[in-house]
Amino acid sequence: MTLLSMVASLGVTLDAVSASDAPGRQGVSIATPPAGPAGSPGSGRQGPSVSAASSVSSGSVGTVGMVVGLGDSVPAGSACDCATYVSLVGQGLATRQGTEVVSRNLAAAGLTTKGLLDQLADDAAEESVVEADVTIITIGANDFDSASIEDDACGPDADLACFKDDLAQLRANMDAILRRVRALEKRDGSRIIVTGYWNVFMDGAVGRAQGQAYVTTSDRLTLAVNETLAAAAAAAGARYVDLYVPFKGADGTRDDTELLADDGDHPDATGHRLIAGSVLSALYDV
Numbered sequence: 001m002t003l004l005s006m007v008a009s010l011g012v013t014l015d016a017v018s019a020s021d022a023p024g025r026q027g028v029s030i031a032t033p034p035a036g037p038a039g040s041p042g043s044g045r046q047g048p049s050v051s052a053a054s055s056v057s058s059g060s061v062g063t064v065g066m067v068v069g070l071g072d073s074v075p076a077g078s079a080c081d082c083a084t085y086v087s088l089v090g091q092g093l094a095t096r097q098g099t100e101v102v103s104r105n106l107a108a109a110g111l112t113t114k115g116l117l118d119q120l121a122d123d124a125a126e127e128s129v130v131e132a133d134v135t136i137i138t139i140g141a142n143d144f145d146s147a148s149i150e151d152d153a154c155g156p157d158a159d160l161a162c163f164k165d166d167l168a169q170l171r172a173n174m175d176a177i178l179r180r181v182r183a184l185e186k187r188d189g190s191r192i193i194v195t196g197y198w199n200v201f202m203d204g205a206v207g208r209a210q211g212q213a214y215v216t217t218s219d220r221l222t223l224a225v226n227e228t229l230a231a232a233a234a235a236a237g238a239r240y241v242d243l244y245v246p247f248k249g250a251d252g253t254r255d256d257t258e259l260l261a262d263d264g265d266h267p268d269a270t271g272h273r274l275i276a277g278s279v280l281s282a283l284y285d286v
Contacts, residue, residue, distance in 0.1 A: 064133040071138035073109035079261035082269035088276035113173035141200040178236035192238035196226035198247030204257030206264025
């Protein structure tokens with residue numbers, strides 16, 4: 001089975017992207033993406049660009065026996081009674097390979113980067129990462145307090161001033177997380193995938209209901225978080241997979257409500273399939 005047919009079985013399609021584009025931008029999209037209304041909120045900026053040469057994860061992945069998911073409520077599947085993208089990636093790899101792939105999801109709702117560092121000291125987590133051929137990490141959104149978005153120092157005119165220290169700590173923690181995962185890896189050709197976010201807070205119709213200041217500030221913070229995650233991944237030789245563009249379009253104006261659960265904060269079943277397709281696309285460099 002080809003990668004195209006395998007990913008299509010998850011309900012997504014692949015859009016070819018030139019090798020000069022960002023590693024996570026091997027554009028996987030819903031076959032008919034929801035179109036954003038004219039003037040819908042967005043920054044007009046694309047996701048972070050990281051040179052393919054910066055990642056030792058370039059090139060097609062070899063045979064995979066285990067996929068491990070680490071992170072917060074997004075990979076944990078909160079607010080969605082559905083298969084998570086961690087398990088969907090395992091299913092997609094198994095279909096392509098014709099061999100069994102074990103998916104082990106250690107993600108937990110509410111986890112921060114500090115919490116993930118603590119988790120990686122646990123015997124069970126260590127054992128899982130040692131055995132993993134692919135480790136998927138989605139973490140960082142819970143490092144930021146959405147209540148701060150109402151402060152004048154955090155608003156659209158403040159250039160994210162109140163989040164500067166948190167962004168710096170995010171980078172330090174991500175560097176430590178990726179060093180730890182690298183130190184635990186034992187499988188030949190093992191890969192680390194770091195995903196970004198479409199929004200670190202609420203998005204879609206629920207996000208817009210919070211007002212324009214909320215939309216603008218959360219979007220700017222998300223781009224800053226994604227840039228930080230992408231830089232940490234590049235420095236560690238991991239593969240960064242952008243989710244901002246697949247969810248919101250290249251200009252950030254697409255309405256992603258149909259990809260989100262009712263809380264506006266987590267992906268629904270379609271969103272999980274989209275993320276799985278993005279990760280599979282990055283693994284096979286399509």
